[in-house]
Amino acid sequence: MAATPLADKVTISTESTGLIPIQSENAEIPYFANLNLTSFYKKFENEEILSGTGSAIKDEFQPEKMIVRLYGQEKKHPVSCSFVTEKWEGVVKEVYEDGFLAHLYKKGNEQDIIEGDFDFDDIPKDDRHLISPGVFFYWILGREVTKGGQISNVSCVKIRRIPSWKKFDINASSPKSDEFTAFFADDDTSTDTP
Amino acid sequence: MTNAELKFKEHSIVLLGTFNPVIFNPHWLARKGLIGNELADAAQTNVNSTEVSEFILESFKILVLTDRFIASSVQEMHFDNMRDLTVGIFEYLPECPIVKIGINYHHHYAFNSEEDYIEFGHKIVPKDPLWNALMPEPGVANISIQSPRQDDYVGKRVATVKVSNKVQYGVEIHVNDHYDLYKVGEENSVDASRAVQVVKEQWETSIEGSTNVIKGVFEYGCNSAS
Numbered sequence: 001m002a003a004t005p006l007a008d009k010v011t012i013s014t015e016s017t018g019l020i021p022i023q024s025e026n027a028e029i030p031y032f033a034n035l036n037l038t039s040f041y042k043k044f045e046n047e048e049i050l051s052g053t054g055s056a057i058k059d060e061f062q063p064e065k066m067i068v069r070l071y072g073q074e075k076k077h078p079v080s081c082s083f084v085t086e087k088w089e090g091v092v093k094e095v096y097e098d099g100f101l102a103h104l105y106k107k108g109n110e111q112d113i114i115e116g117d118f119d120f121d122d123i124p125k126d127d128r129h130l131i132s133p134g135v136f137f138y139w140i141l142g143r144e145v146t147k148g149g150q151i152s153n154v155s156c157v158k159i160r161r162i163p164s165w166k167k168f169d170i171n172a173s174s175p176k177s178d179e180f181t182a183f184f185a186d187d188d189t190s191t192d193t194p
Numbered sequence: 195m196t197n198a199e200l201k202f203k204e205h206s207i208v209l210l211g212t213f214n215p216v217i218f219n220p221h222w223l224a225r226k227g228l229i230g231n232e233l234a235d236a237a238q239t240n241v242n243s244t245e246v247s248e249f250i251l252e253s254f255k256i257l258v259l260t261d262r263f264i265a266s267s268v269q270e271m272h273f274d275n276m277r278d279l280t281v282g283i284f285e286y287l288p289e290c291p292i293v294k295i296g297i298n299y300h301h302h303y304a305f306n307s308e309e310d311y312i313e314f315g316h317k318i319v320p321k322d323p324l325w326n327a328l329m330p331e332p333g334v335a336n337i338s339i340q341s342p343r344q345d346d347y348v349g350k351r352v353a354t355v356k357v358s359n360k361v362q363y364g365v366e367i368h369v370n371d372h373y374d375l376y377k378v379g380e381e382n383s384v385d386a387s388r389a390v391q392v393v394k395e396q397w398e399t400s401i402e403g404s405t406n407v408i409k410g411v412f413e414y415g416c417n418s419a420s
Contacts, residue, residue: 126230
């Protein structure tokens with residue numbers, strides 16, 4: 001759900017919220033530099049402060065999922081960036097009609113393998129045709145921070161597009177389990193690498 | 195309690211050698227299967243000529259000059275993709291002469307106050323007895339410390355602490371993990387294969403080593419700043 005349109009519809013008196021407004025250089029109205037609506041919403045939901053806007057509908061409102069800036073001109077983050085909170089490496093094991101089964105492990109802990117099901121809907125369209133047994137991918141959980149300062153939790157699956165995987169790569173990187181090594185030992189067919 | 199916040203990380207791979215910039219463009223990458231067609235179509239190409247090529251993919255930027263190739267990103271979630279793309283490119287260009295590699299890692303920290311920011315600099319580079327005696331209000335602008343490699347490669351690791359140009363009251367701590375791939379007299383054997391091998395083999399080690407340096411500097415500098 002996009003946070004900005006909702007924020008545009010909300011009119012909040014700084015006096016009634018008790019929050020300290022920060023004057024921007026050009027704005028005629030005060031704005032909040034970085035207002036976490038989670039606490040704001042919980043604090044004021046019984047006072048129905050949002051109902052006065054006529055457009056902030058509770059069902060649309062998922063405050064636990066967003067940090068919203070109101071009235072623009074806010075203190076900005078220097079760049080749009082992301083941070084990894086958890087990273088898994090995976091190998092596709094079986095492909096179904098609408099998804100696939102994969103073995104997942106963490107770098108440095110290749111012996112602890114878990115299984116995971118993924119839907120094709122979670123895979124970029126560009127990458128779906130690449131999915132077949134034996135394909136490597138990353139499953140990364142993290143946080144994205146926009147220049148506007150909005151933070152969102154995200155996960156993404158990135159299929160690895162390395163043109164050649166030889167025994168060197170399999171032995172030198174991951175996974176190190178006998179099962180995977182055996183699987184790829186016979187798959188030395190690439191002619192792309194000198 | 196830390197008095198500074200990590201605002202963003204930046205990662206880059208710098209390859210020095212001889213390149214033909216005009217061939218580096220998003221659709222060439224797509225034709226080789228290194229990126230998808232949709233990503234290639236959505237890429238922002240700033241320039242593509244015989245002298246320089248620069249384009250921005252979804253999560254990182256590629257800049258190619260006649261003497262260097264640079265892939266950089268501030269999206270930590272895509273650092274490994276950047277590595278894979280770089281390796282993939284030069285597996286398709288094995289004849290490309292690459293003589294040096296830098297795997298660079300940057301952290302930008304923002305301090306809560308100007309006092310903390312200045313105190314961090316004083317902790318990293320004490321101003322007494324030398325600088326206070328020579329200059330009024332001395333402050334750190336840029337300091338680099340280098341160390342020879344301890345592995346089988348020739349090169350050095352250079353740590354730099356400087357004022358961040360992206361963050362207010364910010365400090366950038368940067369490690370350049372540098373590899374000299376060829377020695378004098380080996381010119382006839384120069385190609386991309388060693389570069390590809392180094393990036394593949396050293397990536398994780400490099401990140402781990404650089405992160406240790408960056409965190410060590412940051413924590414040391416913050417200990418005295420309160």
